[in-house]
Amino acid sequence: MSDLQQFRAETRQWLEENCPADMRDGKLSEDTSCWGGRKWEFTSEGQRLWLERMGARGWTVPTWPSEYGGGGLSKEEAAVLKQEMKAIGARKPHDNFGITMLGPALLKFGSEAQKKEHLPKVARGEIRWCQGYSEPNAGSDLASLRTKAEDAGDHYVVTGQKIWTSYADKADWIFCLVRTDSEAPKHKGISFVLFDMESEGVSTKPIKLISGSSPFCETFFDGVSVPKANLVYEENKGWDVAKYLLTHEREMIGSLFGGMSEGRSLGELAVKAIGTNPLGQLDDPLLRAKLIETEIDSLAFGALLQSVSDRAKGGESLGAVSSVLKYYGTELNKRRHELKMEIGGSDEMEMTDNNNDGQAARDWLRTKGNSIEGGTSEVQLQIIAKHILQMPNA
């Protein structure tokens, strides 16, 4: 038996013994996620046990080095783990912006002390992170951010406002872009700092979206004291960290929406809602044509995701390709939800209890943000034009 086969056999057995029954329903939506952190209330004992057990093995972050609380697995082993989890319908034990965003940035740019301090807590789900990037006047033009961090000897004093901070009201710590040099060109005066959301001077206010939900907050900093030990990488070089992290975020968003063809296809939904003609085709030829156009693009996009992922495994660096994925994946997701609403018609516009509180309509509204958050589609196109196609500056 090869090492990998052995690993698969052991993994299968461990999962069989340790994955609680109620964590095997194959659900992967935002509602069933376990976000962890100091304020988290577990939805079941199974959810608590699952996070604890996976966290103890570092399998919440399988490829991170074990000295930082990770599983220390190779990419191949991590792929086996994923397959075995999928085979039993295991939920993800833990979601955290610390896993998808901060972790990769700290592994690349963090000091040894920062990695030892923060990464294991992410792995075990003890600290939930949020991201302090956008500001009211720094959206697409992120680098013009104005939240300032003044040097006060052994610490900074942070004052300013962030916006679109995902789950700031539920997070324990924030990774945040601040201006440490207001004289320098805008990209060169930014630093990347970490601090506790319970620090004095931090307050949050949820923003109600058109979908009715409030996943984002306005976040205010009024003279927050941040120890200099919490500066990641060098002072005024935070933009390098920010860009690296955004690459990960965009790739994640793109892949997420590319992989969303799980469950029923649009065609199946439409046949159920509208019925078929005597030829067995959807009884609405124009809608059928629209559906197939979108389904072609969705399935085709799946091939690009696979190609990018396989190339990354081969050691190719992604860089601006993440913008390709983010752009196309989010635009596709908007198209899919427009069509879902068109399929359902007025039924899906009822915001009533017996229509699941209008979930389809809420999801549709929520997707409008997909092509805005994490850099708008227009910003992604600009990145592709500049960094991949190397088109001239205006």
Add this chain to the structure above:
Amino acid sequence: MPLVLTEDQEMLRESAAGFLKDEAPVSALRELRDSGSEDGFSRELWAKMAAMGWAGILVPEEYGGADFGMVGAGVVAEEMGKQLTATPYLSSAIMAATALNALGSQAQKEQHLTKIAAGEELFAIAHDERGKHSTLGVALKAERMGNGFRLNGAKTFVADGHVADQIIVSARTSGEPGEANGITLFLVDSGTDGLKIEKTAMVDSRNAARIDFNNAEVTADAVLGEIDLGADGLEKILNAGRAGLAAEMAGSAAQAFGMTLSYINERKQFGVAVGSFQTLQHRSAHLYTEIEICKALTLKALQSLDEGAEDAAKLVALAKAKATKVSLLAAQEGVQMHGGMGMTDEFDIGLYLKRAKVAGELLGDSSYHGNRLAEMLGY
């Protein structure tokens, strides 16, 4: 299987790219067109390609082929697409070789595969009967007559039909057009009595043919595969062609886009390169994204054919539909972004537009394959 080329396939790509750039660039297509070439391709060049193993790219080694599989065949097709190289590659090396590999009797294989690999015998697939492609829309009649068959009907849009030595013909031995049952494939010598082959110059400067079958008589040996049960084999041949053509179109799209990008980055108006305008940058970035998707999908379809994957037919339909749309988009945007120059015969971009249109129609356009896909997906 990882969705990347193997080292061997990568080497094949490099050697194909180099050879085609030197020996068969776009200017070669212009020369064929302007000189009014009867064949529509260069026999000398085809012999060189055969020597490099391309004519036999799908032919087993025992018959002198390179046996590179569909991914290898697609790699070469993609490079040909970049240069708009006119050759009998799709008909002979991809579709006819697939037909004989899958359906040929021992005698048929021995008689033809070695000659295909050597580039000595040219094939055409005569299938379409009207301006729109249809897999099962076969009406051409084959009636039993003694030990053989008598063929009556007409085929159109037969790529390489005017130069073919052998023609693979889809015919109806029973049933009605639209039905799978009752289709039989025949291998017919192009010199057979009763065949009238009329060369049709197409808008992309390549040639095809209309072929009339007027009491053309063939022996029972001419049957390729089984009588009445030819639909599956036909589908195999067409799918190999569709995937190869998708690869060719992905190559053409990438090349048309590259040319356009160079042009708009150089061309100055209002004192600046027009490529510095955001409206062109965003359209270029979108087009780039579509082309990357098209390339990945095409490779996946080719791989699925080599693996004999269950979803191969679905992936091929997807790839042909997508490649048809993307190569047209690349050529249309290319002409527009070239401005007035894009309308001139002097610039190459127009040649890409014409090829995109014809290749898009060949073996089914995006509506045709989209429709099939919807049926495969249950709606």
